[in-house]
Amino acid sequence: MECCELNNRIEDNSQVEMTYDNVNSSKLDKFANNNNVVYNLKQNGQKLNGNCLQINGTSKKKSEVRIIDEDELETRKSLIILAIIFISGLLALFYIYKNFPRLDESERANLKIPLNIEDAKQLGRVLDRYKESYYFEVMMGICLLYLFLQTFAIPGSLFLSILLGFLFKFPIALLLICTCSAIGATLCYLLSLLLGRRLVKYYFPKRAEQWSHQVQKHKDDMLSYILFLRMTPLLPNWFINLVAPVIGVPLFPFVFGTFAGVMPPSFLAIEAGKTLYKMTSSSIAFSWTSITMLFVFSMLALAPVFLKKYFKSKID
Numbered sequence: 001m002e003c004c005e006l007n008n009r010i011e012d013n014s015q016v017e018m019t020y021d022n023v024n025s026s027k028l029d030k031f032a033n034n035n036n037v038v039y040n041l042k043q044n045g046q047k048l049n050g051n052c053l054q055i056n057g058t059s060k061k062k063s064e065v066r067i068i069d070e071d072e073l074e075t076r077k078s079l080i081i082l083a084i085i086f087i088s089g090l091l092a093l094f095y096i097y098k099n100f101p102r103l104d105e106s107e108r109a110n111l112k113i114p115l116n117i118e119d120a121k122q123l124g125r126v127l128d129r130y131k132e133s134y135y136f137e138v139m140m141g142i143c144l145l146y147l148f149l150q151t152f153a154i155p156g157s158l159f160l161s162i163l164l165g166f167l168f169k170f171p172i173a174l175l176l177i178c179t180c181s182a183i184g185a186t187l188c189y190l191l192s193l194l195l196g197r198r199l200v201k202y203y204f205p206k207r208a209e210q211w212s213h214q215v216q217k218h219k220d221d222m223l224s225y226i227l228f229l230r231m232t233p234l235l236p237n238w239f240i241n242l243v244a245p246v247i248g249v250p251l252f253p254f255v256f257g258t259f260a261g262v263m264p265p266s267f268l269a270i271e272a273g274k275t276l277y278k279m280t281s282s283s284i285a286f287s288w289t290s291i292t293m294l295f296v297f298s299m300l301a302l303a304p305v306f307l308k309k310y311f312k313s314k315i316d
Contacts, residue, residue, distance in 0.1 A: 079195065150241070223256065226249070
């Protein structure tokens with residue numbers, strides 16, 4: 001589209017977005033003199049950055065021409081969406097906090113995200129007192145907080161798992177932990193897909209390409225690998241949630257692998273919750289016996305991969 005054609009449609013000092021192919025700088029210069037233009041530039045299909053072309057208005061009317069890369073615009077939109085989701089989560093937590101049953105000042109001070117085992121003990125005492133009368137309110141409050149921490153990769157979900165083991169029966173606690181972990185991890189996955197992929201590929205293009213290649217190479221065994229990573233402490237869960245969409249891990253094995261993979265560690269957290277008041281640190285929940293058990297489960301998760309390679313080598 002020619003600049004002169006656009007000039008007839010736009011009022012002076014209006015702000016528009018345009019994409020130019022095969023830019024004619026003289027025509028664009030003339031157009032910029034009469035309009036305040038915000039646009040994306042492309043030269044023969046290639047994006048131009050702000051250093052490639054500078055256009056200054058020379059007429060008496062003020063003109064401003066800014067070259068904005070399409071990726072930059074998308075990143076800005078993604079950051080705005082991320083901020084909206086984060087603020088919405090905070091408002092939901094604040095709503096639950098304000099509508100919680102009337103508490104003493106000392107109790108209300110303990111109604112916070114547990115960052116250590118002592119915080120979990122104090123929060124457990126408060127919630128245990130109100131659980132009988134406000135069973136579902138307490139349950140939904142913990143679950144919403146769990147989802148919030150998982151979604152935005154904030155530490156503290158381990159203490160909530162221990163707390164759920166303290167407050168609820170084993171089957172209920174296990175179902176809540178696995179469900180919240182799967183949903184929260186999925187939300188984190190989607191947020192990373194929205195924003196993280198663009199950032200990682202921009203700052204670490206070679207490494208992202210290498211990781212993506214490995215994922216494609218082992219895509220048929222991705223469920224086994226997700227199960228393995230969830231059962232072992234090799235990589236933190238928040239890191240897995242953020243990186244998985246960037247390197248092309250499919251959503252289905254990610255979600256199912258998360259739900260099933262967090263079960264063995266959850267067993268330990270729930271059992272630790274039964275003795276919450278006796279615990280001095282979260283490390284007590286993971287003794288050498290429990291670590292050995294997790295190792296065995298993780299090896300079982302990789303068993304299909306080993307067997308497939310074994311039989312394939314025999315056939316070849």
